[in-house]
Amino acid sequence: MKHLIRPATWIAAIAVTLVLLGAAAARRRSPVASSAPPPPEVSVVTVVPETVTARYEYVGQAAASRSVEVRSQVTGVIVARPYAEGTDVAKGTLLFRIDPTTYEAAYRSAQARLANADRTLARLKPLLAARAVAQKDVDDAQQAFDQAQAAVDQTKKDYDDTFVRAEISGRAGRTQLELGARVTGPGDLLTTVERVDPIYVNFSPSDQDVLRWRRDVKDGRLVMPKGPFAVQVTLADGSVYPGTGKLNFTDLALQPATGTQELRAELENPQHLLLPGQFVRVRLLGLTHPGAILVPQRAVQQGLGGSFVYVLDAGDKVATRPVIATAWDGGSWLIAQGLAAGDRVVVDGLQQVAPGSPVRAVAYQPAADSGAARSTP
Structure with a gap:
């Protein structure tokens, strides 16, 4: 037996369907409410x-402030060497003794001839x-006396030269x-x-450094100290040598083979901590940069065109700014060109920014000083 669907049921079903279709269409026509993400901080x-x-x-290298080669003025066999190698000796200390037999005899013979000429x-x-x-007889006798006196003086010197002594105070080296x-x-x-107190330290800035110093001084970006330069020395283990030295020599010309200018510092060395040939790091003291601009190191980025930083305009939008960074100062770069007073430089959150994008700026809070030393590129 077939079941018949009543007309009223058909009408109700059609009405429900139309309502559902209308609601769906309305949702498609109505814009979806959405909120834009906030700008990055x-x-x-x-x-x-x-x-x-x-x-x-x-980089510097220590050298003796004075070095004297010990040589004998007479010939003969070494019969004594009273000094100990590698020890400090005073000026006049006997280092070697040459066999004096023939020189003593010659001296005595000359004395006898002098006495005879005098008589x-x-x-x-x-x-x-x-x-x-x-x-003429008197003149000949006077001449003979003078010659005998000269012979005494020469043989006395030869005899004295058999005592080979230290010409300076210092450290005596290995015997040859x-x-x-x-x-x-x-x-x-x-x-x-060799005299090692005081001791010298030689170092050689490049011609580029020398030119940059002169240019920066002329332009007012670098102020030189009054009086001689002071220097500080750092040893190979990173420890700072006690006390400071002073620059006591600047070569007049550059070395053509290396393109460097030789400078020399002098330091007191009573404990002999510095030895000739030792490599150290030499820091020039007293130079200052007036009106210098420093930014944290991580704020300076590298691109195809060189170094740049991100800066914010008045509307807190990001822009790139080419800069010239010349040296480190602790945890910061010294900026020679590209920034001015009042510029706002992005330090943290660099991965979230792009030129022209808005950001929310907060003040940078520096961490503890990293203690990094400045290096000159």
Whole structure:
């Protein structure tokens, strides 16, 4: 038996369907309410020019303030070497003794000839007054006396030269000829005495550094100290050498082979912490950058065109700004060009920004000083 659907039921079903279709269409026509994401938060630092210490560091090498080669002026066999190698000796200390036998004999012989010439001259002079001898005889006797005196002086010097002594106070080095060796004269090096207190430290800035110093001083970006430069030395283990030294020599010309200018500092070295040949780092003190602009290191980015930073305009929108960063100062870059007082530089949140995008700026809070030393590129 077939069931018949009543007309009223058909009408109700059609009405419900129309209502549902209308609601769906209405939802499609109605805009979906959505909220835009807030601008990213970034930390910024406001540029404030300040005077900072300019820190220039170079590799240096210590050298003796004075070095004297010890050589014998006479020939002979070494019969004594009373000094200990590598120890400090005072000026005049006996270092070597050359066999004095022949020199002592020559000295005594010369003394005897001098005494004889003196007696002859003393005998003839009174006779000249009595015209008992000719003037020529007296002149010859005087000449013989003078020659004998010269021979005494020379042989005395030769005898004294058998005592080879230190010409300066300092540290005596390793002997080059041992006991029993024969010295043939000044050509044979016996040892070296070096003065290490005070001690020198030599270092060589490049020609680019020298030109930059002069240009920055002329432009007012660098102020030189009054009086001689002071220097600070850092040892190989990172410790700072106690006390400071002073610059005492600047070469007049650049070295053509290296393109550097040789400078020399002098430091007191009573404990002999610095030894000739030792490598150290030399820092020039007293240089300052007036009106310097510093920004945290991570704010400076590298692009195809060089270094740049992100800055904010008055509407807190991001823009790129090319800069020239010249040196580190602790945890900051020293900016030579590209920024001015009042510029706001993005430090943190750099991954979230793009040129022209709005941001929400908060003040940058610096962390503890990293203590990084400035380096000059």
